[in-house]
Amino acid sequence: MPGIASGRRLIDGSAQGALLFADTGLSFWGGVDPSSGEVIDRHHPLSGQSVGGRVLAIPGSRGSCTGSSVMMELIANGHAPAALVLAEADEILTLGALVAQHFFGRSLPVLCVGHEAFATLRGQGWARLEGGSVSLYNNMPEDDWQPCQTPAQDDPAETGFELDHRDHELLEGTHGKAAQVAMQIILRMARLQGARELIDITQAHIDGCIYTGPASLRFAEQLVQWGAQVRVPTTLNAISVDQRRWRELGIDPALGEPASALGDAYMAMGARLSFTCAPYLLDSAPQLGEQVVWAESNAVVYANSVLGARTLKYPDYLDICIALTGRAPSIGCHLTGQRQPQLRIAVPALTERDDSFYPLLGYHIGALCGSRIPLIDGLQHLRPGLDDLKAFGAAFATTSAAPMFHMAGVTPEASDPACSIDSSGTLPHLSITPLDLLASWKELNSAWDPQVRMISLGNPHFSLSEFARLAELCRGRRKHPDVVLAITCGRAVLEQARAAGHLTVLDAFGATLITDTCWCMLGEPVIPIGTRSLMTNSGKFAHYAPGLVGRSVHFASLAVCVDSACSGSTCGEPPAWLYAASPVERSNHV
Known part of the structure; x- marks a missing residue:
């Protein structure tokens, strides 16, 4: 007899197929090719596999809100999974299937079974969804089962609202x-x-x-x-x-x-x-x-x-x-x-750091949190600025499904460290070490080639203060003739930077300005054909670039990006502040 797991039907229907299982959340945007169904997130355990026609079992999505659009696209072009089995109810992927049902008359069943039942799917070869249950088999069953017709949509007026x-x-x-x-x-x-x-x-x-x-x-x-x-x-x-x-x-x-x-x-x-x-x-x-x-x-x-x-x-x-x-x-x-923290995370005291610290920290904490809202403690004395919080939040959103974070003594709903929103002290508690951050730095740095030919800045879009900082770093210098340094930004900020005189400095340096779009959508020829790797100060783009544009990545601070734009190369070493905080790892590396 097959194993059976029951759950909550998010979208009704029946389907069967080979089971594709992973215990790591997957962002469909930047993680799944919408034209083929291939998993292109090179950090994900399913990288290189195709979701098309298979029963995809993942805890839920993470990262980009555009995952719903990718899901709808896959359903419309015939490369979607046969069904989704989730550990947690997921709004992004479910919405994509729901909109496809309304607009294209096609959908797929989505079933949420909870974490305990989800764990029983590991190692199974075949799955069949009917009603509110999924049956599990070692191999494709030898019967003449046929999926039932998709049930009619429920009447939204009859939902108890x-x-x-x-x-x-x-x-x-x-x-x-x-x-x-x-x-x-x-x-x-x-x-x-x-x-x-x-x-x-x-x-x-x-x-x-x-x-x-x-x-x-x-x-x-x-x-x-x-x-x-x-x-x-x-x-x-x-x-x-x-x-x-x-x-x-x-x-x-x-x-x-x-x-x-x-x-x-x-x-x-x-x-x-x-x-x-x-x-x-x-x-x-x-x-x-x-x-x-x-x-x-x-x-x-x-x-x-x-x-x-x-x-x-x-x-x-x-x-x-x-x-x-x-x-x-x-x-x-x-x-x-529902805005309260569910996890408290202590950050190590670091006396020296550069601006790569915040995206690196956000990337690491996002992976720790999953869908839980964290309260981050230990950054009060650093007084992170808005650009720091922007870089932290973008990287955090890349690896987490949580919609927000709190920083004790920093963010508005946790602004008074003496009156913490974790006043009971009962939250689960985690501590981050410098070695943890070094491991995440190595994950973001996928490039080994010291040559640098592409510098990608502005993911998320550059702010006026980031333009000011970049102009300061570039003033009186000129980029290497073989290097492209490109910045993406919104039109409004571009005009502010022009009025402030920053664009004059950047034009003299040789930078390229691009508006309206962002690095998660850009590819060749903006990224030159033949470029093997790129450099960025964005934790978000360092994660997505290997899958989106097929290039390995050097992740570094803004200052290192400018230095590499001038020299055309990088040493590829972790920043000094991170090694200084991890002397044992430094001796092992050397």
Whole structure:
């Protein structure tokens, strides 16, 4: 008899296939190729495998909100898993399957079985999902089983929600087809999340404007055809190309034209032309306690943690649905009680450090936390600045599924170290050592070739203060003629940097400026053909680059990046402050 694990049906249906199991969360954006289904996250145990047609068993997703778009793309093009089995309910992947059901009439079953039952899937060869259970086999069963027809979608009005007259009008189509479908999707997701009411939100930031393939454009254009118009002020994330210069940069029209058209479609819905993955740098950034709907993983973490605004880690497409209605599920980080820390992490005292410390620390802590919100202790005396918190949060969001963090004595909801939000002292406690950070540094540094031909800066988009720091480092110097140093930023910050005189210095240095898009979407020829490796100061891009652009990475501080741009090479050694804190490891390395 086969083993059987039961769970909660997030999306109903039946399917079977060879089981693909991993006990590490997977970001579909940057982790799975949307055109083929290959796992391209080179740090993941499933790297090189294909998810297509298999029952994929993972604890949940992590990293980017765009995972829902990749999931929808895979379903639309036939390279999706046959089914998903999760340890924890996952909104990002589930939403992708739900939107594909609404817009393309295709989906896949998603089952959440809990951590204990999930562990029993390890080592199994075949899985079959029916109803609320998954049957496990060593090999493909020899019977004539056929999947049943996908059940009809539930009626979103019959979900036990407290809906006001505006919600009923939206559901009834009074405000148009686009808003009606958007409300249907919101209520289906809210039911899965366990919400019982909706709240008003004041603004939105849309991540679904990233082009993942034809389905992402079809989705947006369908909304435009239905007359979609946002009901709250809405900004747009970085898109997949520099909309004004993609031809000049040598981008293939097969990408440039639909990617640009996708940005236009969201602007046709009334969104602001912002095209930045750092909306917290705009003049429209929300205030402490403000209820918003933001997508893009680094932006969500920054909004919740540093600004003290309130948002979930919204999946792509749920963000625009909420922007079209102005209503969001009252759940998760929208609620004070669900913003509390679940883990306390002590950071070692380091007397010397450079700016690579914060992305390295964020990357390491994110991997430790999983989906738990951490309270980080030990950074009070360092007084991290906004750029430090930006770099920390982006790397944290890459390896964690948590929507926020707290820093004792630093972030607004933990600002008074004498009145800690862990006043009971009952949180699980972890301590980080310098050796732990050195291990993460080695993971981010995948390149062995000392030659440097590409420096990638601005993931997330550069701030005005980062431009000032870079100009200071570059003043009076000139990059090596064989090296490309490129910076991505939003249009608003670019003009601020121009007005401050920073671009004059960077032009003399030989830097390249790119707006609208970001390094998670850039490839050849912006990254020169034949380049074997690249250098970055971004923990986020150091993680994603091997899979996204097929290059190994040197991860270093901003100052080291500039030095390497001038010399064309790097020593590849960990920073002195990290070795100074790990003398035993240094002697072993030497």
